[in-house]
Amino acid sequence: xxxxxxxxxxxxxxxxxxxxxxLQSMSHYSESHVGAPFVATFGETxxxxxxxFQTTDPTSQPFVISGSGTLGWDLVAANLAEPGDDVLVLHxxxxxxxxxxxxxxxxxxxxxxxxxxxxxxQLPEIEKALKEKKYKLLTVTHVDTSTxxxxxxxxxxxxxxRVSPDTLLIVDGVCSVGCEDIEFDKWQxxxxxxxxxxxxxxxxxxxxxxxxxxAIKSFQSRKTPPGSYFxxxxxxxxxxxxxxxxxxxxxxxxxxxxxHALHTSLTQILSKPLSERFAAHRETSQKIKKAxxxxxxxxxxxxxADQANGMTAIYLPENVKIPDLLPNLLKKGVIFAGGLxxxxxxxxxxxxxxxxxxxxxxxxDVDRAIxxxxxxxxxxxxxxx
Amino acid sequence: xxxxxxxxxxxxxxxxxxxxxxLQSMSHYSESHVGAPFVATFGETxxxxxxxFQTTDPTSQPFVISGSGTLGWDLVAANLAEPGDDVLVLHxxxxxxxxxxxxxxxxxxxxxxxxxxxxxxQLPEIEKALKEKKYKLLTVTHVDTSTxxxxxxxxxxxxxxRVSPDTLLIVDGVCSVGCEDIEFDKWQxxxxxxxxxxxxxxxxxxxxxxxxxxAIKSFQSRKTPPGSYFxxxxxxxxxxxxxxxxxxxxxxxxxxxxxHALHTSLTQILSKPLSERFAAHRETSQKIKKAxxxxxxxxxxxxxADQANGMTAIYLPENVKIPDLLPNLLKKGVIFAGGLxxxxxxxxxxxxxxxxxxxxxxxxDVDRAIxxxxxxxxxxxxxxx
Numbered sequence: 001x002x003x004x005x006x007x008x009x010x011x012x013x014x015x016x017x018x019x020x021x022x023l024q025s026m027s028h029y030s031e032s033h034v035g036a037p038f039v040a041t042f043g044e045t046x047x048x049x050x051x052x053f054q055t056t057d058p059t060s061q062p063f064v065i066s067g068s069g070t071l072g073w074d075l076v077a078a079n080l081a082e083p084g085d086d087v088l089v090l091h092x093x094x095x096x097x098x099x100x101x102x103x104x105x106x107x108x109x110x111x112x113x114x115x116x117x118x119x120x121x122q123l124p125e126i127e128k129a130l131k132e133k134k135y136k137l138l139t140v141t142h143v144d145t146s147t148x149x150x151x152x153x154x155x156x157x158x159x160x161x162r163v164s165p166d167t168l169l170i171v172d173g174v175c176s177v178g179c180e181d182i183e184f185d186k187w188q189x190x191x192x193x194x195x196x197x198x199x200x201x202x203x204x205x206x207x208x209x210x211x212x213x214x215a216i217k218s219f220q221s222r223k224t225p226p227g228s229y230f231x232x233x234x235x236x237x238x239x240x241x242x243x244x245x246x247x248x249x250x251x252x253x254x255x256x257x258x259x260h261a262l263h264t265s266l267t268q269i270l271s272k273p274l275s276e277r278f279a280a281h282r283e284t285s286q287k288i289k290k291a292x293x294x295x296x297x298x299x300x301x302x303x304x305a306d307q308a309n310g311m312t313a314i315y316l317p318e319n320v321k322i323p324d325l326l327p328n329l330l331k332k333g334v335i336f337a338g339g340l341x342x343x344x345x346x347x348x349x350x351x352x353x354x355x356x357x358x359x360x361x362x363x364x365d366v367d368r369a370i371x372x373x374x375x376x377x378x379x380x381x382x383x384x385x
Numbered sequence: 386x387x388x389x390x391x392x393x394x395x396x397x398x399x400x401x402x403x404x405x406x407x408l409q410s411m412s413h414y415s416e417s418h419v420g421a422p423f424v425a426t427f428g429e430t431x432x433x434x435x436x437x438f439q440t441t442d443p444t445s446q447p448f449v450i451s452g453s454g455t456l457g458w459d460l461v462a463a464n465l466a467e468p469g470d471d472v473l474v475l476h477x478x479x480x481x482x483x484x485x486x487x488x489x490x491x492x493x494x495x496x497x498x499x500x501x502x503x504x505x506x507q508l509p510e511i512e513k514a515l516k517e518k519k520y521k522l523l524t525v526t527h528v529d530t531s532t533x534x535x536x537x538x539x540x541x542x543x544x545x546x547r548v549s550p551d552t553l554l555i556v557d558g559v560c561s562v563g564c565e566d567i568e569f570d571k572w573q574x575x576x577x578x579x580x581x582x583x584x585x586x587x588x589x590x591x592x593x594x595x596x597x598x599x600a601i602k603s604f605q606s607r608k609t610p611p612g613s614y615f616x617x618x619x620x621x622x623x624x625x626x627x628x629x630x631x632x633x634x635x636x637x638x639x640x641x642x643x644x645h646a647l648h649t650s651l652t653q654i655l656s657k658p659l660s661e662r663f664a665a666h667r668e669t670s671q672k673i674k675k676a677x678x679x680x681x682x683x684x685x686x687x688x689x690a691d692q693a694n695g696m697t698a699i700y701l702p703e704n705v706k707i708p709d710l711l712p713n714l715l716k717k718g719v720i721f722a723g724g725l726x727x728x729x730x731x732x733x734x735x736x737x738x739x740x741x742x743x744x745x746x747x748x749x750d751v752d753r754a755i756x757x758x759x760x761x762x763x764x765x766x767x768x769x770x
Contacts, residue, residue, distance in 0.1 A: 007414045015638065018415050026411035026642055029392045030403050032720055033589070066590045067615065068451045070637035074615040102614040197638060204418070205451045205590045205640030228613055229487040230452065230459040250725075252455035253400065253582060255590035257411055258640075335417055340635075 008330055009365040012337035013145045013175055013311040013352035014198035017365065018261075019268060022202055025260040034248035038256050041263050046244040048266040049210065052177065052200075053192060054274070055184040059213025063240050064206055064262065066255050069174040071207035071231060072193025073102040076137070076170050078228035079219050080191065080211075083107030085136040088129055088167075090121045093341050094146035095172060099139055106227035108136075117341060118300040118313075120151050123159055130164040137168045142176035142192075146340040148313035148350065149301045150180065157187045168215055174198060177208070178269065179281040179310035179354045190215040196258070199281075199310050201355040202265040205258045277359060278309070284358045284366055285309040288351065291370045295377065296384035300341075300348060310354040313339075315347060320380045322346060328379060332372035334365070393715055394750040397722035398530045398560055398696040398737035399583035402750060403646075404653060407587055410645040419633035423641050426648050431629040433651040434595065437562065437585075438577060439659070440569040444598025448625050449591055449647065451640050454559040456592035456616060457578025458487040461522070461555050463613035464604050465576065465596075468492030470521035473514055473552075475506045479531035479725050480557060484524055491612035493521070502726060503685040503698075505536050508544055515549040522553045527561035527577075531725040532685045533698035533735065535565065542572045553600055559583060562593070563654065564666040564695035564739045575600040581643070584666075584695050586740040587650040590643045662744065663694070669743045669751055670694040673736065676755045680762060681769035685726075685733060695739040698724075700732060705765045707731060713764060717757035719750070 010017050031038040042064070049062040065071060077099075081087055087103050089096050091114040100110045113121040113129055130138070138160055140151045153171060160169050168190040173182060178199030182192060190212045197204035211219075219226075219233050226232040235251045242249035269277065289307065292299060292314050300313040316322070322338045326349070329336050337352070339345035351373075357365035395402050416423040427449070434447040450456060462484075466472055472488050474481050476499040485495045498506040498514055515523070523545055525536045538556060545554050553575040558567060563584030567577060575597045582589035596604075604611075604618050611617040620636045627634035654662065674692065677684060677699050685698040701710070707723045711734070714721050722737070724730035736758075742750035 007416075010415045010417060012417055015415050015418065015641065023412040023414070023642075027408040029408070030395045030400050030588070031392075032395060032397055032722070033400065034722075035720065066451060066453045067456070068637035068639070071452070071615045074613065077614065105610065105612070105614040105617070195638065197640075203415070203640055203642040204638045205643055225490065227490070228459065228615075229462065229490040230456045230613075230616060232490070252453035253580065253589045254453070255582075255588060255643075256400065257408075257588040258590055258643075335420065337417070337419075 008333045008335050009357065009368060010335050011351050011353065011357060011365060011369050012335055013350050015204050016198060016201065016352055016355045017357050018201055018203060019265070019356045019360070022261050022265045025264040026203060026257050028257055028260045031256045033253050033256060034250060039243060039246055039248050042243040042254065042259050043246045045259055045263045045266060046240060048270055049208065051270050052266060053182060053184040053210045054186070055210065057185050057213060059216065060184065061211045061216050061237070061240065063209045063236055064259065065236060066205060066258070067207040068204060069193070069195030069207060072174070072195070072209050073099050074228050074231035075207065075209055076191055076193060077103045077106045077108060078231050079226050079233040080168060080170070080215055081106060081108040081136055082222055082224050084109065086111065086133055088113065088135045088138045090126065090138070090140045090151065091115060092120045092141050092147060092149040092151060093144035095141050095144055099172060117344060118147055118149060118302055120149050120306055123155060126156070127159055127163050130160065130167065135164060135167045137170050139170045139172060141172040142180060143308040143310060145175040145311065147300045148308045148311050149306050150308040153182070153189065154187050157189065161188060168218060175308070175310060179278070181278045184210055196262055199354040200262070200265060201269070202262040203258065205255060206262060280359050281309045281354065284353050285312065288312050288353055288366065288370065295374065311350060311352045313348055313350045316349060317377065317382045320377060320382050322349065325349070325376055325380055328376045329372050332375065334369045334372045393718045393720050394742065394753060395720050396736050396738065396742060396750060396754050397720060398735050400589050401583060401586065401737055401740045402742050403586055403588060404650070404741045404745070407646050407650045410649040411588060411642050413642055413645045416641045418638050418641060419635060424628060424631055424633050427628045427639065427644050428631045430644055430648045430651060431625060433655055434593065436655050437651060438567060438569040438595045439571070440595065442570050442598060444601065445569065446596045446601050446622070446625065448594045448621055449644065450621060451590060451643070452592040453589060454580030454592060457559070457580070457594050458484050459613050459616035460592065460594055461576055461578060462488045462491045462493060463616050464611050464618040465553060465555070465600055466491060466493040466521055467607055467609050469494065471496065471518055473498060473520045473523045475511065475523070475525045475536065476500060477505045477526050477532055477534040477536060478529035479727070480526050480529055484557060502729060503532055503534060503687055505534050505691055508540060511541070512544055512548050515545065515552065520549060520552045522555050524555045524557060526557040527565060528693040528695060530560040530696065533693045533696050534686045534691050535693040538567070538574065539572050542574065546573060553603060560693070560695060564663070566663045569595055581647055584739040585647070585650060586654070587647040588643065590640060591647060665744050666694045666739065669738050670697065673697050673738055673751065673755065680759065696735060696737045698733055698735045701734060702762065702767045705762060705767055707734065710734065710761055710765055713761045714757050717760065719754045719757045
């Protein structure tokens with residue numbers, strides 16, 4: 001069951017395939033969470049995250065906390081919104097509904113701007129909404145894992161800063177950080193939350209996020225205490241600052257093994273220009289999307305400008321059923337995911353193409369995936385019309 | 386940097402030393418969190434936890450969630466207390482203060498029953514407090530990691546059930562589950578929260594807990610929604626029940642690597658009678674406590690009945706300073722911890738003796754620790770009076 005063993009290629013939109021060196025870092029011998037060697041590893045990891053998010057502004061603040069990506073929503077909702085605050089949630093699928101639930105748990109008032117499935121809210125309607133009400137936060141799912149829809153951050157940020165400059169712009173980047181270009185400083189983002197197990201290429205178990213100095217200031221001027229204990233910036237901010245300054249500090253015990261794996265993964269990612277990494281993801285995505293089109297299939301995201309580069313959501317042909325197709329693909333050595341958007345979950349499949357499956361020239365995961373999909377559909381009786 | 390490399394023995398009260406097989410499980414190849422192989426592993430892990438907690442009552446409910454031990458406090462405070470509920474917190478050190486902060490974050494009203502450092506609240510004063518007010522919950526730190534004080538659960542439970550039978554009895558077992566006897570059913574406990582990295586012997590990153598059917602019912606009859614999103618029973622309960630029934634289910638992505646490690650560790654623990662495991666921890670603890678006494682040193686917990694079996698907190702001789710002693714012990718190949726109780730942090734050290742350092746006959750961690758302590762004190766100029 002070791003990292004080297006033969007196993008089917010995991011090509012779902014997260015968790016992804018992990019590099020063997022990353023997996024081996026997981027079995028690092030036990031260290032004290034406040035001892036100098038681990039404190040240095042954690043501190044370097046936080047500094048490397050600044051590079052991944054392309055931020056050099058010293059007021060930006062990275063957080064790495066044991067938890068899943070979902071915890072990032074609590075970090076935002078319990079610290080950056082206060083009870084009664086208005087929040088505008090751009091809706092491109094399943095995850096906007098959950099993020100909204102999270103905001104409501106902590107007392108914020110949510111307005112959703114919903115796009116039809118496979119699309120995203122357009123700038124003019126966002127502008128209209130921002131002019132109607134004063135929003136404390138606007139949230140956008142950069143890549144919605146349920147639909148494969150990519151949102152455009154640069155133009156959105158320009159709009160928000162022009163129309164409602166006090167509104168904090170928060171990005172759910174769980175399925176985008178590490179495979180889509182994110183220029184935290186240049187695009188004036190206020191928060192990007194993500195998780196370890198997707199394009200960052202480290203096993204699940206870490207909530208990873210970056211906040212602007214403006215967001216941290218907004219937190220510090222709250223009138224009410226944070227709504228969560230485990231997700232409280234008040235508890236974590238000094239810890240993150242101390243670790244990055246290589247000073248031991250304690251609020252809750254971090255996971256040295258996961259931090260080592262993240263350190264290894266970030267070191268690998270940052271060993272080449274980020275632009276090359278993003279270009280590789282775009283190229284591979286184009287290859288897969290071309291294969292899908294050649295098969296006569298449609299994506300949920302119909303407009304090429306709305307299509308994510310790290311995953312593809314594909315409508316199945318009428319007569320092909322998920323419970324038949326996915327097990328057949330598994331036999332061919334690749335694991336795809338079923339649908340997640342509740343309205344159409346049985347009608348589409350999702351394939352992830354992130355991390356080493358894209359960047360490691362020794363892997364043939366993507367070619368195998370395309371061949372398996374072609375053969376699987378053919379064996380299910382599908383022929384291109 | 387692999388698990389097999391030579392490294393100093395980590396003898397702090399958590400994280401502890403991990404077995405190589407557990408560490409190797411951390412580097413399991415990537416699996417889908419909703420695929421049959423991982424769902425089976427997670428389901429078995431939950432079932433094994435029932436055995437570790439000695440519960441056969443089918444209404445008992447285990448939870449395993451990505452996070453640190455601290456998350457367990459949020460699980461209790463956000464789900465089992467409602468805003469305005471009175472909570473009685475038995476105070477034996479640092480962790481009762483933090484648990485109280487957590488309750489207050491979610492709106493509960495906390496009354497602390499404080500014992501002098503090194504002691505624990507006594508049954509008569511607890512009885513008096515329970516008669517003064519109707520408490521929704523009573524919490525006790527089974528072993529306080531900051532003081533090494535062990536609380537007595539059986540008699541406490543008898544008292545609570547006699548005097549205030551509606552009060553839920555919640556145990557913070559972060560530093561006790563896996564090394565102290567806990568009979569969840571027999572002692573009629575309502576909640577025990579713990580973490581992976583102490584006596585359970587699995588790397589940090591998992592919040593592990595068990596609740597009684599009565600606690601779950603109490604949750605289900607809440608008048609207000611849970612105060613947290615990430616720590617909400619509403620979100621997690623169906624997920625845990627589905628995984629244990631070997632059905633795929635999704636709220637937030639679990640960490641397959643950590644769950645594999647926990648599966649390995651629980652399999653090892655349950656391969657022998659639990660009574661043997663607890664006896665081994667008691668014997669090793671006695672050996673260390675005798676060595677401490679032979680050195681003429683005192684423990685924080687002065688009454689032998691209040692002394693934990695998985696750790697020892699030791700007052701330093703007047704002229705021996707932590708910043709001199711601990712680095713010298715590290716040179717001798719053992720890592721101890723400094724003090725944590727804020728009032729006396731510089732005056733004492735803590736040594737953990739849990740898990741494989743106690744149970745694996747191939748290890749000499751404990752003997753090395755005793756010899757290192759003797760030599761370290763002698764080199765610091767200390768002589769027994």
